[in-house]
């Protein structure tokens with residue numbers, strides 16, 4: 473007897489929450505990828521005020537024109553001349569990703585996806601009847617893909633490639649030359665680029681390198697206010713592209729996903745963009761200090777090698793203890809009071825790695841790293 477759809481049966485619950493579900497309350501948690509900040513106060517006030525002012529109704533599907541214009545302007549350093557027609561509000565980056573898979577991928581098509589990955593990408597491809605083909609982003613290459621690997625995967629059914637820089641889970645970021653190489657690959661094969669740039673405001677030192685403003689009109693950017701303004705629980709994001717024809721399709725699909733985004737919240741985000749535009753820079757400075765702290769501590773431990781990311785809120789060190797998988801290691805750490813994610817939760821080449829989200833205070837990072845160090849020493853002596 474048929475019960476549920478093939479697409480539902482084809483996907484599994486995410487493994488990323490497994491450790492989280494096993495953890496008690498008293499752990500030091502490097503588990504969750506969400507900033508430990510609150511949204512800017514002006515946004516919270518504006519949200520409340522907007523609701524009091526009766527902004528509790530449907531908006532147009534694409535969202536408030538004033539907010540969309542503001543977002544288009546915020547990209548002007550990359551691309552001049554965009555306006556509200558280039559932007560569609562969504563109810564999160566998660567929603568934006570699903571929208572783009574629905575807009576671009578037919579059953580039988582395939583999409584090139586990074587691995588290790590943010591765990592939504594593959595299931596999104598499956599949900600629309602497409603095939604996920606994973607390209608490696610390896611430690612040896614600072615988590616940047618090789619064009620030769622991409623060339624080995626692309627075929628006549630490949631319609632899109634997804635890039636995610638700064639990356640979750642690896643923290644990998646691109647320089648301009650690397651971006652241009654990845655762009656040229658997509659152009660050569662006439663692929664859509666879905667560029668997940670939700671960490672674009674959490675970059676350290678160098679400017680964010682975007683696929684926006686490259687002159688290629690098959691680029692669709694996913695963004696979200698979850699990380700930018702520490703609004704993970706609000707659920708608001710957007711898609712932006714120079715390609716207005718593609719945006720018309722995106723907006724049509726968005727209607728059938730959510731009709732529109734949240735009315736009052738869009739006023740709150742507009743206020744945040746107008747009055748607290750330096751808020752993400754303040755967070756980025758703090759994340760950079762934490763990043764330096766955690767990288768220095770990890771690299772001083774036996775069996776650990778860690779790159780120093782130039783963005784995001786994650787480190788993805790290689791951690792080697794003979795005979796133990798990354799899940800074994802994460803479970804041992806959990807027993808000693810530290811929650812992190814096994815690299816294997818982000819794909820097979822994540823094996824041998826752990827992901828630490830530095831979304832806790834520097835004091836807690838230090839205490840957590842003391843525990844990691846003593847656990848690793850204990851495990852190595854036993855090995």
Ligand SMILES: Cc1ncc(COP(=O)(O)O)c(C=O)c1O
Pocket residue numbers: 505564565566567590636639640668670695696697698704708709
């Ligand atoms: C790379 C990446 N893309 C998209 C998202 C989705 O963000 P949200 O749905 O909260 O907007 C996340 C969240 O962790 C992420 O890390």
